Amino acid sequence: MDENSAIAALAALAQPTRLQTFRLLVEREPEGVPAGELARIVGVPQNTMSAHLTILSNAGLISGERQSRSILYRADLEGFRSVMLYLLRDCCGGNARLCAPLLADLIPCCPPKQAVPAQS
Incomplete structure (x- = not known):
């Protein structure tokens, strides 16, 4: 990732x-x-959501796939x-201890899902 890509992604997320x-x-x-459902859930007109989705997509944060209509x-x-x-x-x-608190905070927020044991 280069600086311009990072700036684009951060700018895209810097809007509510x-x-x-x-x-x-x-x-x-x-x-x-689906795009229409996103607009409904977030409570914005579909054309406004379309503009937001374009910005997020151009920033490399989302992708869209056509399914029927x-x-x-x-x-x-x-x-x-x-x-x-x-x-x-x-x-x-170069001093990993400085980032240790951040990493410690990230680990409990996203624990791996436990595998469900197979039934015999």
Whole structure:
């Protein structure tokens, strides 16, 4: 990731409707959400949502896939990961202890799902 891409992604998320939309798409992974439903849930007109989705897509944070007459949007978690890694890379100037509190805070927020034991 380069600086311009990181700036575009951060700028895209620096608006309430786009941030809410991105968070909603992350919650709905991997199913995705149709554009019309996104507009309804977030409470904005469809043409306004379309503009927001274009900005998020151009920033590499979401992707859209045409399904019949609608477009299904999904969060691009790899794009988001790239932004986060860009921000964190070298954040500690070679001293990993400086980033340890941040990493400790991230681990409990997203615990891995336990595998369901197979029934005999």
